[in-house]
Amino acid sequence: MEAEFGAAVEDGRPLLFALGCLIAAWREIGKQSEGRLIVANYALSLGLLIPMAALQFQQATGFLSAAEGQPFGVPGAGAGPNPYLIWSHNSAIPILLIIRLLLGTAHLCLAWMLVEGDWPRVVKCGTLIGAAMITLSLFTGVLMLDLSPLRAQFAELAIELGALVVFSRWHIRVLSDATPEPLTP
Incomplete structure:
Protein backbone atom coordinates (compact mmCIF):
# COMPACT_ATOMS: atom_id res chain seq x y z
CA MET A 1 0.00 0.00 0.00
CA GLN A 32 -17.99 -8.09 8.13
CA SER A 33 -19.84 -8.45 11.41
CA GLU A 34 -17.19 -6.45 13.29
CA GLY A 35 -17.58 -3.63 10.80
CA ARG A 36 -21.36 -3.56 11.15
CA LEU A 37 -20.99 -3.54 14.95
CA ILE A 38 -18.58 -0.61 14.81
CA VAL A 39 -20.87 1.38 12.52
CA ALA A 40 -23.86 0.61 14.77
CA ASN A 41 -21.90 1.69 17.87
CA TYR A 42 -21.07 5.02 16.25
CA ALA A 43 -24.68 5.45 15.09
CA LEU A 44 -26.01 4.84 18.62
CA SER A 45 -23.44 7.18 20.12
CA LEU A 46 -23.99 9.98 17.61
CA GLY A 47 -27.71 9.47 17.16
CA LEU A 48 -28.91 8.91 20.73
CA LEU A 49 -26.30 9.33 23.45
CA ILE A 50 -24.78 12.64 22.40
CA PRO A 51 -28.18 14.28 21.72
CA MET A 52 -29.33 13.07 25.16
CA ALA A 53 -26.23 14.70 26.68
CA ALA A 54 -27.01 17.90 24.78
CA LEU A 55 -30.57 17.81 26.14
CA GLN A 56 -29.27 17.47 29.69
CA PHE A 57 -26.84 20.37 29.22
CA GLN A 58 -29.59 22.47 27.64
CA GLN A 59 -31.88 21.83 30.59
CA ALA A 60 -29.04 22.62 32.99
CA THR A 61 -28.63 26.02 31.36
CA GLY A 62 -32.32 26.64 32.10
CA PHE A 63 -31.45 26.64 35.79
CA LEU A 64 -28.82 29.30 35.24
CA SER A 65 -31.06 31.78 33.42
CA ALA A 66 -32.80 33.65 36.20
CA ALA A 67 -34.23 36.22 33.77
CA GLU A 68 -37.20 33.96 33.01
CA GLY A 69 -38.24 33.80 36.66
CA GLN A 70 -39.01 30.31 37.91
CA PRO A 71 -36.49 27.94 36.26
CA PHE A 72 -38.74 24.89 36.31
CA GLY A 73 -42.42 24.18 35.92
CA VAL A 74 -44.83 24.21 38.81
CA PRO A 75 -47.77 21.74 38.63
CA GLY A 76 -50.53 24.36 38.50
CA ALA A 77 -50.06 25.65 34.96
CA GLY A 78 -52.51 28.55 35.34
CA ALA A 79 -51.50 29.34 38.89
CA GLY A 80 -48.41 31.30 39.68
CA PRO A 81 -45.57 29.97 41.78
CA ASN A 82 -46.52 28.97 45.30
CA PRO A 83 -45.06 31.65 47.61
CA TYR A 84 -44.45 29.03 50.31
CA LEU A 85 -42.28 26.91 48.00
CA ILE A 86 -40.19 29.62 46.32
CA TRP A 87 -37.41 29.39 48.91
CA SER A 88 -37.19 25.59 48.63
CA HIS A 89 -37.25 25.75 44.82
CA ASN A 90 -34.47 28.34 44.76
CA SER A 91 -32.46 26.32 47.28
CA ALA A 92 -32.78 23.22 45.08
CA ILE A 93 -31.36 24.89 41.96
CA PRO A 94 -27.70 23.95 42.68
CA ILE A 95 -28.56 20.31 43.35
CA LEU A 96 -30.74 20.01 40.26
CA LEU A 97 -28.05 21.73 38.22
CA ILE A 98 -25.40 19.29 39.45
CA ILE A 99 -27.61 16.29 38.64
CA ARG A 100 -28.30 17.60 35.12
CA LEU A 101 -24.62 18.29 34.50
CA LEU A 102 -23.77 14.83 35.84
CA LEU A 103 -26.30 13.25 33.49
CA GLY A 104 -24.95 15.17 30.49
CA THR A 105 -21.36 14.27 31.30
CA ALA A 106 -22.26 10.64 31.96
CA HIS A 107 -23.99 10.40 28.57
CA LEU A 108 -20.90 11.76 26.84
CA CYS A 109 -18.72 9.28 28.74
CA LEU A 110 -21.12 6.47 27.87
CA ALA A 111 -20.89 7.35 24.17
CA TRP A 112 -17.09 7.33 24.38
CA MET A 113 -16.97 4.01 26.24
CA LEU A 114 -19.42 2.41 23.81
CA VAL A 115 -17.27 3.37 20.85
CA GLU A 116 -14.18 2.10 22.68
CA GLY A 117 -15.96 -1.17 23.52
CA ASP A 118 -15.17 -0.90 27.23
CA TRP A 119 -18.18 -2.89 28.43
CA PRO A 120 -17.43 -2.99 32.18
CA ARG A 121 -17.35 0.81 32.21
CA VAL A 122 -20.44 0.99 30.00
CA VAL A 123 -22.30 -0.98 32.67
CA LYS A 124 -21.00 1.29 35.44
CA CYS A 125 -21.87 4.43 33.52
CA GLY A 126 -25.34 3.10 32.62
CA THR A 127 -25.93 2.35 36.30
CA LEU A 128 -24.84 5.88 37.20
CA ILE A 129 -27.21 7.36 34.63
CA GLY A 130 -30.11 5.25 35.90
CA ALA A 131 -29.44 6.21 39.51
CA ALA A 132 -29.13 9.90 38.61
CA MET A 133 -32.41 9.83 36.68
CA ILE A 134 -34.21 8.17 39.60
CA THR A 135 -32.69 10.71 41.99
CA LEU A 136 -33.74 13.55 39.71
CA SER A 137 -37.32 12.29 39.49
CA LEU A 138 -37.58 11.73 43.25
CA PHE A 139 -36.10 15.12 44.01
CA THR A 140 -38.37 16.80 41.48
CA GLY A 141 -41.39 15.03 42.97
CA VAL A 142 -40.48 16.01 46.53
CA LEU A 143 -40.23 19.64 45.43
CA MET A 144 -43.68 19.31 43.82
CA LEU A 145 -42.36 20.36 40.44
CA ASP A 146 -43.69 19.39 37.02
CA LEU A 147 -42.59 15.82 36.21
CA SER A 148 -43.84 15.85 32.61
CA PRO A 149 -40.44 16.78 31.06
CA LEU A 150 -38.95 13.67 32.67
CA ARG A 151 -41.40 11.28 31.00
CA ALA A 152 -39.77 11.58 27.59
CA GLN A 153 -36.33 11.28 29.16
CA PHE A 154 -37.29 8.06 30.95
CA ALA A 155 -38.65 6.65 27.70
CA GLU A 156 -35.44 7.58 25.90
CA LEU A 157 -33.40 6.13 28.77
CA ALA A 158 -35.29 2.84 28.49
CA ILE A 159 -34.60 2.76 24.74
CA GLU A 160 -30.97 3.65 25.37
CA LEU A 161 -30.39 0.94 27.97
CA GLY A 162 -32.29 -1.62 25.88
CA ALA A 163 -30.08 -0.79 22.91
CA LEU A 164 -27.00 -1.18 25.09
CA VAL A 165 -28.12 -4.67 26.12
CA VAL A 166 -28.67 -5.62 22.47
CA PHE A 167 -25.29 -4.18 21.50
CA SER A 168 -23.49 -6.01 24.31
CA ARG A 169 -25.01 -9.32 23.21
CA TRP A 170 -24.08 -8.55 19.62
CA HIS A 171 -20.54 -7.73 20.72
CA ILE A 172 -20.25 -11.01 22.64
CA ARG A 173 -21.55 -12.94 19.63
CA VAL A 174 -19.11 -11.21 17.27
CA LEU A 175 -16.19 -11.91 19.61
CA SER A 176 -17.17 -15.56 20.04
CA ASP A 177 -17.45 -16.03 16.25
CA ALA A 178 -14.05 -14.48 15.62
CA THR A 179 -11.29 -16.96 15.23
CA PRO A 180 -8.45 -16.40 17.63
CA GLU A 181 -5.21 -15.37 16.01
CA PRO A 182 -2.27 -17.64 16.70
CA LEU A 183 0.26 -16.26 19.14
CA THR A 184 3.72 -15.83 17.75
CA PRO A 185 6.62 -16.30 20.14
Whole structure:
Protein backbone atom coordinates (compact mmCIF):
# COMPACT_ATOMS: atom_id res chain seq x y z
CA MET A 1 0.00 0.00 0.00
CA GLU A 2 2.92 2.33 0.71
CA ALA A 3 4.29 1.63 -2.76
CA GLU A 4 0.91 2.44 -4.31
CA PHE A 5 0.75 5.65 -2.27
CA GLY A 6 4.28 6.54 -3.41
CA ALA A 7 3.19 6.05 -7.01
CA ALA A 8 0.10 8.20 -6.40
CA VAL A 9 2.28 10.97 -4.92
CA GLU A 10 4.58 10.84 -7.96
CA ASP A 11 1.53 11.16 -10.23
CA GLY A 12 0.33 14.13 -8.15
CA ARG A 13 -2.88 12.39 -6.98
CA PRO A 14 -2.42 11.44 -3.32
CA LEU A 15 -5.85 12.79 -2.34
CA LEU A 16 -7.57 10.77 -5.07
CA PHE A 17 -5.73 7.64 -3.89
CA ALA A 18 -6.80 8.27 -0.27
CA LEU A 19 -10.40 8.83 -1.39
CA GLY A 20 -10.34 5.54 -3.31
CA CYS A 21 -9.03 3.73 -0.22
CA LEU A 22 -11.77 5.29 1.89
CA ILE A 23 -14.49 4.20 -0.55
CA ALA A 24 -13.08 0.66 -0.66
CA ALA A 25 -13.01 0.51 3.14
CA TRP A 26 -16.65 1.69 3.35
CA ARG A 27 -17.66 -1.03 0.89
CA GLU A 28 -15.93 -3.71 2.93
CA ILE A 29 -17.03 -2.59 6.40
CA GLY A 30 -20.61 -3.70 5.87
CA LYS A 31 -19.57 -7.19 4.78
CA GLN A 32 -17.99 -8.09 8.13
CA SER A 33 -19.84 -8.45 11.41
CA GLU A 34 -17.19 -6.45 13.29
CA GLY A 35 -17.58 -3.63 10.80
CA ARG A 36 -21.36 -3.56 11.15
CA LEU A 37 -20.99 -3.54 14.95
CA ILE A 38 -18.58 -0.61 14.81
CA VAL A 39 -20.87 1.38 12.52
CA ALA A 40 -23.86 0.61 14.77
CA ASN A 41 -21.90 1.69 17.87
CA TYR A 42 -21.07 5.02 16.25
CA ALA A 43 -24.68 5.45 15.09
CA LEU A 44 -26.01 4.84 18.62
CA SER A 45 -23.44 7.18 20.12
CA LEU A 46 -23.99 9.98 17.61
CA GLY A 47 -27.71 9.47 17.16
CA LEU A 48 -28.91 8.91 20.73
CA LEU A 49 -26.30 9.33 23.45
CA ILE A 50 -24.78 12.64 22.40
CA PRO A 51 -28.18 14.28 21.72
CA MET A 52 -29.33 13.07 25.16
CA ALA A 53 -26.23 14.70 26.68
CA ALA A 54 -27.01 17.90 24.78
CA LEU A 55 -30.57 17.81 26.14
CA GLN A 56 -29.27 17.47 29.69
CA PHE A 57 -26.84 20.37 29.22
CA GLN A 58 -29.59 22.47 27.64
CA GLN A 59 -31.88 21.83 30.59
CA ALA A 60 -29.04 22.62 32.99
CA THR A 61 -28.63 26.02 31.36
CA GLY A 62 -32.32 26.64 32.10
CA PHE A 63 -31.45 26.64 35.79
CA LEU A 64 -28.82 29.30 35.24
CA SER A 65 -31.06 31.78 33.42
CA ALA A 66 -32.80 33.65 36.20
CA ALA A 67 -34.23 36.22 33.77
CA GLU A 68 -37.20 33.96 33.01
CA GLY A 69 -38.24 33.80 36.66
CA GLN A 70 -39.01 30.31 37.91
CA PRO A 71 -36.49 27.94 36.26
CA PHE A 72 -38.74 24.89 36.31
CA GLY A 73 -42.42 24.18 35.92
CA VAL A 74 -44.83 24.21 38.81
CA PRO A 75 -47.77 21.74 38.63
CA GLY A 76 -50.53 24.36 38.50
CA ALA A 77 -50.06 25.65 34.96
CA GLY A 78 -52.51 28.55 35.34
CA ALA A 79 -51.50 29.34 38.89
CA GLY A 80 -48.41 31.30 39.68
CA PRO A 81 -45.57 29.97 41.78
CA ASN A 82 -46.52 28.97 45.30
CA PRO A 83 -45.06 31.65 47.61
CA TYR A 84 -44.45 29.03 50.31
CA LEU A 85 -42.28 26.91 48.00
CA ILE A 86 -40.19 29.62 46.32
CA TRP A 87 -37.41 29.39 48.91
CA SER A 88 -37.19 25.59 48.63
CA HIS A 89 -37.25 25.75 44.82
CA ASN A 90 -34.47 28.34 44.76
CA SER A 91 -32.46 26.32 47.28
CA ALA A 92 -32.78 23.22 45.08
CA ILE A 93 -31.36 24.89 41.96
CA PRO A 94 -27.70 23.95 42.68
CA ILE A 95 -28.56 20.31 43.35
CA LEU A 96 -30.74 20.01 40.26
CA LEU A 97 -28.05 21.73 38.22
CA ILE A 98 -25.40 19.29 39.45
CA ILE A 99 -27.61 16.29 38.64
CA ARG A 100 -28.30 17.60 35.12
CA LEU A 101 -24.62 18.29 34.50
CA LEU A 102 -23.77 14.83 35.84
CA LEU A 103 -26.30 13.25 33.49
CA GLY A 104 -24.95 15.17 30.49
CA THR A 105 -21.36 14.27 31.30
CA ALA A 106 -22.26 10.64 31.96
CA HIS A 107 -23.99 10.40 28.57
CA LEU A 108 -20.90 11.76 26.84
CA CYS A 109 -18.72 9.28 28.74
CA LEU A 110 -21.12 6.47 27.87
CA ALA A 111 -20.89 7.35 24.17
CA TRP A 112 -17.09 7.33 24.38
CA MET A 113 -16.97 4.01 26.24
CA LEU A 114 -19.42 2.41 23.81
CA VAL A 115 -17.27 3.37 20.85
CA GLU A 116 -14.18 2.10 22.68
CA GLY A 117 -15.96 -1.17 23.52
CA ASP A 118 -15.17 -0.90 27.23
CA TRP A 119 -18.18 -2.89 28.43
CA PRO A 120 -17.43 -2.99 32.18
CA ARG A 121 -17.35 0.81 32.21
CA VAL A 122 -20.44 0.99 30.00
CA VAL A 123 -22.30 -0.98 32.67
CA LYS A 124 -21.00 1.29 35.44
CA CYS A 125 -21.87 4.43 33.52
CA GLY A 126 -25.34 3.10 32.62
CA THR A 127 -25.93 2.35 36.30
CA LEU A 128 -24.84 5.88 37.20
CA ILE A 129 -27.21 7.36 34.63
CA GLY A 130 -30.11 5.25 35.90
CA ALA A 131 -29.44 6.21 39.51
CA ALA A 132 -29.13 9.90 38.61
CA MET A 133 -32.41 9.83 36.68
CA ILE A 134 -34.21 8.17 39.60
CA THR A 135 -32.69 10.71 41.99
CA LEU A 136 -33.74 13.55 39.71
CA SER A 137 -37.32 12.29 39.49
CA LEU A 138 -37.58 11.73 43.25
CA PHE A 139 -36.10 15.12 44.01
CA THR A 140 -38.37 16.80 41.48
CA GLY A 141 -41.39 15.03 42.97
CA VAL A 142 -40.48 16.01 46.53
CA LEU A 143 -40.23 19.64 45.43
CA MET A 144 -43.68 19.31 43.82
CA LEU A 145 -42.36 20.36 40.44
CA ASP A 146 -43.69 19.39 37.02
CA LEU A 147 -42.59 15.82 36.21
CA SER A 148 -43.84 15.85 32.61
CA PRO A 149 -40.44 16.78 31.06
CA LEU A 150 -38.95 13.67 32.67
CA ARG A 151 -41.40 11.28 31.00
CA ALA A 152 -39.77 11.58 27.59
CA GLN A 153 -36.33 11.28 29.16
CA PHE A 154 -37.29 8.06 30.95
CA ALA A 155 -38.65 6.65 27.70
CA GLU A 156 -35.44 7.58 25.90
CA LEU A 157 -33.40 6.13 28.77
CA ALA A 158 -35.29 2.84 28.49
CA ILE A 159 -34.60 2.76 24.74
CA GLU A 160 -30.97 3.65 25.37
CA LEU A 161 -30.39 0.94 27.97
CA GLY A 162 -32.29 -1.62 25.88
CA ALA A 163 -30.08 -0.79 22.91
CA LEU A 164 -27.00 -1.18 25.09
CA VAL A 165 -28.12 -4.67 26.12
CA VAL A 166 -28.67 -5.62 22.47
CA PHE A 167 -25.29 -4.18 21.50
CA SER A 168 -23.49 -6.01 24.31
CA ARG A 169 -25.01 -9.32 23.21
CA TRP A 170 -24.08 -8.55 19.62
CA HIS A 171 -20.54 -7.73 20.72
CA ILE A 172 -20.25 -11.01 22.64
CA ARG A 173 -21.55 -12.94 19.63
CA VAL A 174 -19.11 -11.21 17.27
CA LEU A 175 -16.19 -11.91 19.61
CA SER A 176 -17.17 -15.56 20.04
CA ASP A 177 -17.45 -16.03 16.25
CA ALA A 178 -14.05 -14.48 15.62
CA THR A 179 -11.29 -16.96 15.23
CA PRO A 180 -8.45 -16.40 17.63
CA GLU A 181 -5.21 -15.37 16.01
CA PRO A 182 -2.27 -17.64 16.70
CA LEU A 183 0.26 -16.26 19.14
CA THR A 184 3.72 -15.83 17.75
CA PRO A 185 6.62 -16.30 20.14
